[in-house]
Amino acid sequence: xxxxxxxxxxxxxxxxxxxxxxxxxxxxxxxxxxxxxxxxxxxxxxxxxxxxxxxxxxxxxxxxxxxxxxxxxxxxxxxxxxxxxxxxxxxxxxxxxxxxxxxxxxxxxxxxxxxxxxxxxxxxxxxxxxxxxxxxxxxxxxxxxxxxxxxxxxxxxxxxxxxxxxxxxxxxxxxxxxxxxxxxxxxxxxxxxxxxxxxxxxxxxxxxxxxxxxxxxxxxxxxxxxxxxxxxxxxxxxxxxxxxxxxxxxxxxxxxxxxxxxxxxxxxxxxxxxxxxxxxxxxxxxxxxxxxxxxxxxxxxxxxxxxxxxxxxxxxxxxxxxxxxxxxxxxxxxxxxxxxxxxxxxxxxxxxxxxxxxxxxxxxxxxxxxxxxxxxxxxxxxxxxxxxxxxxxxxxxxxxxxxxxxxxxxxxxxxxxxxxxxxxxxxxxxxxxxxxxxxxxxxxxxxxxxxxxxxxxxxxxxxxxxxxxxxxxxxxxxxxxxxxxxxxxxx
Numbered sequence: 491x492x493x494x495x496x497x498x499x500x501x502x503x504x505x506x507x508x509x510x511x512x513x514x515x516x517x518x519x520x521x522x523x524x525x526x527x528x529x530x531x532x533x534x535x536x537x538x539x540x541x542x543x544x545x546x547x548x549x550x551x552x553x554x555x556x557x558x559x560x561x562x563x564x565x566x567x568x569x570x571x572x573x574x575x576x577x578x579x580x581x582x583x584x585x586x587x588x589x590x591x592x593x594x595x596x597x598x599x600x601x602x603x604x605x606x607x608x609x610x611x612x613x614x615x616x617x618x619x620x621x622x623x624x625x626x627x628x629x630x631x632x633x634x635x636x637x638x639x640x641x642x643x644x645x646x647x648x649x650x651x652x653x654x655x656x657x658x659x660x661x662x663x664x665x666x667x668x669x670x671x672x673x674x675x676x677x678x679x680x681x682x683x684x685x686x687x688x689x690x691x692x693x694x695x696x697x698x699x700x701x702x703x704x705x706x707x708x709x710x711x712x713x714x715x716x717x718x719x720x721x722x723x724x725x726x727x728x729x730x731x732x733x734x735x736x737x738x739x740x741x742x743x744x745x746x747x748x749x750x751x752x753x754x755x756x757x758x759x760x761x762x763x764x765x766x767x768x769x770x771x772x773x774x775x776x777x778x779x780x781x782x783x784x785x786x787x788x789x790x791x792x793x794x795x796x797x798x799x800x801x802x803x804x805x806x807x808x809x810x811x812x813x814x815x816x817x818x819x820x821x822x823x824x825x826x827x828x829x830x831x832x833x834x835x836x837x838x839x840x841x842x843x844x845x846x847x848x849x850x851x852x853x854x855x856x857x858x859x860x861x862x863x864x865x866x867x868x869x870x871x872x873x874x875x876x877x878x879x880x881x882x883x884x885x886x887x888x889x890x891x892x893x894x895x896x897x898x899x900x901x902x903x904x905x906x907x908x909x910x911x912x913x914x915x916x917x918x919x920x921x922x923x924x925x926x927x928x929x930x931x932x933x934x935x936x937x938x939x940x941x942x943x944x945x946x947x948x949x950x951x952x953x954x955x956x957x958x959x960x961x962x963x964x965x966x967x968x969x970x971x972x973x974x975x976x977x978x979x980x981x
Contacts, residue, residue, distance in 0.1 A: 564596030581620030613642035730774030733789030806857030887974025889928035
């Protein structure tokens with residue numbers, strides 16, 4: 491049994507940051523005062539194959555020494571911060587710990603606990619069971635407390651226990667928009683064609699490309715030549731993960747198959763997918779890659795193929811209309827100018843592996859916290875979240891970059907380009923990604939964007955008036971994908 495999918499969502503810190511973050515943001519990531527593994531952890535001895543500790547060790551005070559089946563030291567791919575997983579439940583085996591830690595690209599140590607220096611807090615997953623895991627986050631910035639708690643409780647379904655600078659206060663009352671680079675909203679970039687390429691379809695022969703994870707440049711061109719992948723890296727978690735091992739594929743002797751695989755590769759190269767799935771990725775490719783020698787399609791895992799064939803729902807990632815995306819349609823996983831042809835290619839790959847659609851019937855929709863936010867059902871506000879009659883807006887959870895007031899019954903705002911402005915939105919105000927300050931509860935009035943922010947909806951009109959006694963939906967987020975407050979209030 492592996493719990494990495496759930497635990498990985500538990501600490502989605504920072505914006506859905508960066509397919510890992512840009513090369514610059516990674517290079518300049520702040521080091522914590524003490525990180526996991528900095529002292530090697532407390533060794534307890536006595537580890538057996540069941541994951542239990544029977545050593546009876548004591549510490550210098552004479553009390554039983556802290557013990558765990560093992561720990562995993564790693565870098566959180568979303569926040570680029572140091573973390574440690576402490577497998578504290580008695581049901582963990584050494585093999586399971588090592589397998590789960592390998593999924594995090596971490597270093598496993600059996601029979602050891604996480605270092606307790608410089609801890610922001612612990613996220614307790616499945617507490618009190620024999621599968622308990624404690625995710626330990628490190629740092630010294632109390633501005634990270636709110637996001638750390640939100641990641642644990644909102645996305646991971648865990649219980650957050652504050653320590654260090656987060657202890658002795660409500661972590662949700664501190665902090666700003668979260669660590670890492672804020673989500674950069676999509677912008678349309680128009681560039682002259684590179685040397686040797688034909689003029690584009692844009693004004694004066696330029697090539698116009700949206701800078702967004704679901705975008706594409708013109709067919710036959712490279713996305714990285716006409717948009718900035720460093721912008722894309724602020725919009726979706728990215729980290730280096732080895733794909734499937736290359737094996738000899740006799741189909742590479744079939745010219746028809748090779749031609750079709752080359753067409754699919756060219757299609758991918760024109761999309762923002764190539765930012766993470768090619769050699770332009772700053773820290774190595776993430777799972778599959780179009781630049782693998784031999785048959786690059788062999789680097790996909792099975793679920794990646796099912797995603798690309800449309801067998802697993804990925805609508806929560808968002809998509810452009812083809813006419814706004816240089817003709818690329820994302821109906822099936824990866825954008826393509828011929829989505830049916832692309833789908834059929836991946837269906838052929840699944841058939842080649844002996845897989846059928848029912849094999850993926852129990853696979854959750856792609857998107858993790860994006861999907862769970864999309865289907866979230868808001869309840870009545872219980873912590874005083876509201877818009878007062880004088881217009882002042884009150885929410886729970888710290889500093890915010892986005893505030894929405896919507897009609898009751900509206901959908902949940904998530905990601906651009908098509909899921910961030912649900913029908914029923916009455917007013918939305920945004921703090922730009924390059925603004926260091928954020929908005930705080932009680933300091934913003936409905937219909938009046940503060941100086942650090944801008945009203946993005948309505949675009950040119952004033953916010954509509956609210957009706958006394960009527961229910962409305964208040965949705966406030968630290969950044970795209972990181973909700974702080976989402977509940978119904980009566981005006």
